[in-house]
Amino acid sequence: MKTASLPKQDLMRTAQERMTQLIEDTALTDRQKLALTCRILFEKGHDAGLAGQITCRTDQSNTFITQRFGLGFDEITAENLLEVNQDLIPLNGEGMANPANRFHTWIYKEHPDVNCIIHTHPTHVAALSMLRVPLIISQMDTCGLYEDCAFLSDWPGVPVGNEEGIIISKALGQKRAVLLAHHGQLVVGKTIEEACNLAILIERAAQLQLIAMSAGQIQPLPQPLAREAHDWVSTDKRNKVNFAYYARQALKNHTDCI
Secondary structure (H helix, E strand, O other): OHHHHOOHHHHHHHHHHHHHHHOOOOOOOHHHHHHHHHHHHHHOOOOOOOOOEEEEEOOOOOEEEEOEOOOOHHHOOOOOOEEEEOOOOEOOOOOOEOHHHHHHHHHHHHOOOOOEEEEEOOHHHHHHHHHOOOOOOOOHHHHHHOOOEEEEOOOOOOOOOHHHHHHHHHHHOOOOEEEEOOOEEEEEEOOHHHHHHHHHHHHHHHHHHHHHHHHOOOOOOOHHHHHHHHHHOOOHHHHHHHHHHHHHHHHHHOOOOO
């Protein structure tokens, strides 16, 4: 066995290279990916009525795609998504965006590397937010958020004003996620795939934390190993492979979305 004597770092690098070479990316448009993300998150427990917004930048300056207000995550299709400007005005003059999208505009303004934002109120995240404690990452599967989730301890109220956008954008800082006390979660990504994966991950992490807290004292991970795991699952290719799987799951029950 040729690989039996190779060090771990070499094996990790080889695995990443093979992943890139052998697994093809999906040929989906951003509209299709965003519609699929809505359906994926509906299936993963992120539905909370009309609460929550999912957006992504477009190729045009200062515009982004989002869902039409009044439709639930399970009703979103690539065709009924809206393209809006920074004032949340639809460019085709039809429908309206969720007014809470205003804080997305501030994040896009202050974080030029962000191309997708997902804000939802899934059950376990919402429950954890009621305790007003930060997210604790202490299990291998959730290491994608290790040292990568901020915490906003003060609820700014209904997030439809510019003040909320400034507060939430500042709280996010350079991290990819933020737990919002008394509220929910927000994740960002350079791609739609990255943001979708993080949204699924933060709800899973909150669920595990609540279970662990009810049983005893959560024990910390060794920092070097946790950082290694964070980087291992946070590559662009890994995000695309994960998203493709979630998309196949969603399309079994939501064939109409793309």
